Amino acid sequence: LDSLSDSIQKFIESTERFRHINPFVPFSIKITASASVINKNLSELNFWHSTTATIIAIRRGETLLLSPGPYATFLENDIFYFIGDESAEEKVENFIYPN
Numbered sequence: 001l002d003s004l005s006d007s008i009q010k011f012i013e014s015t016e017r018f019r020h021i022n023p024f025v026p027f028s029i030k031i032t033a034s035a036s037v038i039n040k041n042l043s044e045l046n047f048w049h050s051t052t053a054t055i056i057a058i059r060r061g062e063t064l065l066l067s068p069g070p071y072a073t074f075l076e077n078d079i080f081y082f083i084g085d086e087s088a089e090e091k092v093e094n095f096i097y098p099n
Contacts, residue, residue: 026056026081027089031074035096043070051091053084 031038037045042055058065058072059079065072074080074096082092 024083026083028079028081029092029096031076031078031080033076035074036098037074037096038076039073041071041073051088051095053082053088053092055080055082057081
């Protein structure tokens with residue numbers, strides 16, 4: 001049991017070290033037909049103000065749009081890549097797919 005506990009602790013420490021080395025590991029979310037944001041752009045939705053997440057890229061089919069501006073529009077089947085704090089993933093999920 002001590003060995004397992006030590007292994008878990010080492011894993012947690014290495015994960016934290018990696019997070020400090022590369023704090024910009026992006027999250028992603030796919031836009032489906034049930035998304036409340038389809039055909040709306042980031043600016044009109046106040047995306048950043050609502051989520052504190054920053055969109056860094058959009059995968060649209062075979063195209064990867066890097067650093068899209070405030071007028072980037074959510075389209076069905078897009079995959080949005082974003083960065084933010086630890087709560088960003090949940091905030092974006094709830095913003096795009098409100099219950």
